Amino acid sequence: MLSLYGRQLASRLLLGTAQYPSPAILAEAVRASKAEVVTVSLRREMAGGNTGGQFWSLIEQLGVAVLPNTAGCHSVKEAVTTAHMARELFSTNWIKLEVIGNHDTLQPDVFGLVEAARILSGDGFAVFPYTTDDLVVAERLLEAGCQVLMPWCAPIGSAKGPLNIDALRTLRGHFPDVPLVVDAGLGRPSHAATVMELGFDAVLLNTAVAKASDPVAMASAFGKAVEAGHEAFLAGMLEPRDMAVPSTPLIGKAVFS
């Protein structure tokens, strides 16, 4: 079982809730993926106070854990304020912390991220930081109080899949006991399987499912790929080698007669 801040989860896939053709399709996709955690963006829906009402009650009806996020926040202050609003609204101390450094690429501002993570951890939040694959930043986040790390594998929404396998391996190697969730950049189920085969604990994705022609089928495909990748990691995979090796002994085969 995957354990995130003490919560046991059978599914290793976390789903975002934005950009689906409709809330009904979102609900079906969540069911098809078997995800037990969905992340919900708070910032924009807050426009005008508590008015995202109907959408939120649809999310609540999904019966899964809600991981509110601070998407769209560009400063420490904004992110901290949003996190506090989220805690009140969703009655959870979980927060997916995003501090965006570049409006265009949505690259995390890792300096602001560490600062906000420290403040929020001190305030009693369970912080899920959306970060890059940088090892030193990861160390600082842990030191700031995070017990889960969520590195990207490619820029958000880019659908490129893991761009820097070595950096991901390095993270896994350095933090064998910290839950590592790949967040952002996955485009297809094989990407998800790849990072799970590297030993990552879970993946979080949104666009790859929401913008697929058939989001429900894609959600199911990702669910299976995540499971397959994790099972393969546990099963122990062969290392590639330069020479062909026959799988049956050659001696005694008819080919030598």
Place this chain on the structure above:
Amino acid sequence: MKALVKGAGVAGLTAAYELASRGAAVTVVDPRTDMVRAASWFAGGMLAPDCERESAEPLIQELGLGAADWWDAALPGHVVRAGTLVVAPARDTAELARFAARTTGFRTLGEEEIAEFEPDLAGRFRLALHFVREAHLDPRAALTALRGRLETMGVLFVEGEAGSRFDLTLDCTGMARAASDPNLRGVRGEMLILRAPDVTLSRPVRLLHPRFPLYVVPRADHCFMVGATMIESESGRPVTARSMMELLNAAYSVHPAFGEAEIVEAGVGVRPAYPDNLPRVTQSGATISINGLYRHGFLLAPAMAQRAAQMAFSISKTRELAHEAHR
């Protein structure tokens, strides 16, 4: 048959037209003294069933195919049939491929053809998709004209109470119905109207962007409607700075001369939608309801109005028969 239509937005007016055309005596009641609070007042007015297929279910396309003809017949001269142009900034051409893979009814245009169709866009985009059979209209002009047309057809418009001597009620109150229909939710949309004397466009231009897909619809006097955001919120508060920035950026990416445009208006509408984002015509006793037109008001209202009118007349027929049987 005497019918009461509640709501004078696009759903109410099209329904009134369908009922009156079939010979019903129609009264339209709307608590608003004007139409400027109806979501349809802030619509883009694109009759774009093929483009909408990118994110909507096939049903939306089917229901919307007849919309341009309906508006053309009801209000001759209002519909412009010039298609839709879909473009993407150079670095987002992957979005264009994605859009093309999910839609039909377009021709791919190269640079020269883009310049032929929209001379002001010459040299700005390498590739575009031209959705040939799509059309657009000016929603405000259309709503105003439709109301005028209905008045000449004998439809009565009243504010406040309309009395109770009606055979049938058509509830077209949009978001106002959310109080009694828990399935209905609001999706906030923000839009701008810009006046840009240096820009001429003949058809709506959709600019694809992974996060902010927006469109620019030409209207009279070098005015352009730029829209529209999609936010899961029922808030009708003024446009946020962030949304305005996104809308202006989109316009600026379509043509830099929008940088010199006057901002004529910044509007906000809340669209009524059901969880599947599909429209519904429902009946309960002597009340028929049209709702959930979401972002497809002008596209879907004609088909919904036709359905509702058919339903209304079959109800009234059943009642007459029942009445006669009792005599």
